[in-house]
Amino acid sequence: MKVSIVGSGYVGIITGLGFAEFGNEVVFVDLDERKVEKINRYEPPVYEKGLKELMKRNFGKYTATTDYDKMVETDLTFMCVGTPSKEDGSTDLKYVEFASKEIERALTNKDDFHAVVIKSTVVPGTTENVVKPIIEKESGKKAFNDFGLAMNLSF
Numbered sequence: 386m387k388v389s390i391v392g393s394g395y396v397g398i399i400t401g402l403g404f405a406e407f408g409n410e411v412v413f414v415d416l417d418e419r420k421v422e423k424i425n426r427y428e429p430p431v432y433e434k435g436l437k438e439l440m441k442r443n444f445g446k447y448t449a450t451t452d453y454d455k456m457v458e459t460d461l462t463f464m465c466v467g468t469p470s471k472e473d474g475s476t477d478l479k480y481v482e483f484a485s486k487e488i489e490r491a492l493t494n495k496d497d498f499h500a501v502v503i504k505s506t507v508v509p510g511t512t513e514n515v516v517k518p519i520i521e522k523e524s525g526k527k528a529f530n531d532f533g534l535a536m537n538l539s540f
C-alpha cells in the first residue's frame with residue numbers, strides 16, 4: 386500500500402516509518418522545507434531515540450515533499466499536523482484547516498477512492514464538523530462515498 390503523511394513532526398515521522406517498516410511505500414508531505422530536505426537525506430527531522438536507525442533501515446521506502454499533489458499518488462493519508470492550544474485553552478485548528486484545504490484541492494484531481502485519517506489531536510466532532518465540510522466543499526466529493534474519512538486517536 387502507498388501511504389502519505391501530512392505533517393512530519395514527532396507523530397508523523399514515527400507513524401510513517403512504522404508503515405515503511407511494515408513494507409508500505411510512504412510519502413511525507415510537510416510545509417517545512419528543512420524537514421523535507423532532512424528526510425530525503427535520511428536524517429531525522431526531529432530527535433527521537435532510535436529514529437536514525439529506523440530511517441536507515443527503511444532507506445528507499447519513503448520520500449518527502451512539500452507538494453500536496455504527491456499525496457494523491459497514495460491510497461491513504463494520515464493528517465499529523467500540530468494542534469496547539471490558544472490562550473483561552475481551546476485548540477487552534479489553523480494547521481488542520483489549512484491541511485484540509487490542501488487535501489481538498491489535491492483530491493479534486495483524483496478519480497480513485499482515497500482515505501483520509503485524522504491523527505492530530507482534536508476534540509470529538511472536529512473530523513465531522515470541520516475537516517469533512519472543508520474537503521467536500523470544492524472537491525465535489527462526498528465523504529464515505531467518494532473518499533474515506535476517519536479519526537485515529539490513541540493515548
Ligand SMILES: NC(=O)c1ccc[n+]([C@@H]2O[C@H](COP(=O)([O-])OP(=O)(O)OC[C@H]3O[C@@H](n4cnc5c(N)ncnc54)[C@H](O)[C@@H]3O)[C@@H](O)[C@H]2O)c1
Nearest residue numbers: 392393394395396415416417466467468484504505506539
Ligand atoms: N493520535 C495520536 O496518537 C497522537 C499522539 C500524540 C500526539 N498527537 C497529535 O499529533 C499532532 C502532531 O504532533 P507533533 O508532536 O508531531 O507536532 P509537530 O509540531 O512536531 O509536527 C507537526 C508538523 O506538521 C507540519 N505542518 C503544519 N501545517 C502543515 C500543513 N498544512 N501541511 C503539511 N505539514 C504541516 C509542521 O511543519 C510540522 O512538521 C498534534 O495534534 C498532537 O497533539 C497525536
